[in-house]
Amino acid sequence: MTTTLETPGASTTLPSAGQPGGTPAAGAAAGAAAARSAGASGVRHLVSITDLDRDGMLGIFHLADAFKEVAERPIPRVPALRGKTVATLFFEASTRTRLSFEAAAKRLSADVMSFSASSSSLEKGESLRDTVETIDAMGVDAMIVRHKSSGVPSQVRAWTKASVVNGGDGQHEHPTQALLDCYTIREALLDRTPAGETPPEDLRGMRIAIVGDVRHSRVARSDVLAMTALGAEVVLVGPRTLLPPSLDGWPVKATPDFDGVLDSLDVVYLLRIQRERAQAALLPSMEEYHERFGLTRERAARLDERVLVMHPGPMNRGVEIAPEAADLPSSLITRQVKNGVLIRMAVLFHLLGAGGPLPAGAFGGTESGGGADA
Ligand code: CP
16 A cells, blocks of 8 residues: 655655555645745745644655665666756855755756856856846756855745755754754664564654754754654753853753763764864863863763764764764764755655645656666
8 A cells, every 4th residue: 555645747656554654644744744834925945944843844754765765776766856957056065965955856857957156156246136036047946055144045935936945054944954864863763663563753752962063053953943843852062152042942951061961862963063163262172172072982982882873964073073983883974964865855855746645656667667767
C-alpha cells in the first residue's frame, strides 16, 4: 500500500504506514504545511522554520525518507520537477547549503541557475532588488537565498513570483539546516529501534545541548524552534556574552556550565565560533574557549557512546570541537551533510509540487519513463 503526493508532470510514491518512516498522514501533513507557508498569492515559501508546524516537519521527513531510496539508485534522479527552474542566489559564502540545494534540484530533474554575488553585476552597482527582479524575469520557480543581512529572503518574496527558500540570513534563521538536523537525529533513533518496536515519530525525550555562539547563530535559532516543536528538551551552553540576553519566548534553559550538563545529554550540538567574536571581546582566547566550551578530547571521552555529536559545519577543529571528537563513531556530522540533500529534495518537492494526492508508482518512474535515467 502506498501513500502518494501529486506533482505536475511526474508521479511519486511515498512510504506507507507500516514502512519505516511512513504514515498515512504524510501527504496530508505536507499539504497542511504548504497551506501554512503560502503567501497571499498562493506561492509557497520557507523563510522561517515556523512556516512549518510539527506535522509539516514530519511531512518533510516522510518525503525525505522516500527520496532516500532514490538516492541509492545507480542513477539517483526522478522527473518530479521536470520543467521547473531553481535559482540559487548566494550573496554570502557557502559550501554545503548551495551544493546540496543544487544537487537536490538536479536529482528532481529541475533546471538550476546559479548566481554568485562576487561575479555578478552587483559589482557594477546593481541593487539587490534589480538583481532579484532580473532573475525573476528569466522565469524561475524557486529562489534559494542566502544573505548576510537578516530579513533579505523575506523581502525577496515581494520581488518575485517564485517560491523563496531561506538558505541562511544573517543572525535570523536557517530553516533547512534545522530540518536536516532534526531528521538526522530521528534517523539515528530509528536505527537504534529494536526490530518489532515502534520507532519514534519525533524527538520526544531527547535532551539536546546547543553549545557555542548561540546569540549570533541563525542555526541555533532555527534548531531551537524545530527541536522543541518536535518534543526535545534543549539547553543552550556558552559564555554569557554569547548566550541570548533574554530567553523570553524561547522554550529552553541556558547555562555557562558545559561540564554540569554533559552527563545528562543525548545530543551535543556544537556551533561554529567566529574569530571576530574574540576580537570584539565577547570571548576569551580561542584556547580558553576550547578548554571551557569545546568538546575537548577529555569531554568526548566522558560521553556515553550513545550520545550523538553534531555540528552544522564548517568546523573549526581544535576550537569548538577536538579533531578526535569530530571523528567519533557517534558523530553525525557527515550524515548531516548527506541528509541535507534529501531534506532539500523534500523541501523543493513540497514547495513546487502540487501538494495533493498523486498517482501511485511515482518514484518508480524516471525521466525516461521507467528504469534508470540516462
Ligand atoms: N551549514 C551551512 O550552512 O554550511 P555552508 O555555510 O557551507 O552552507
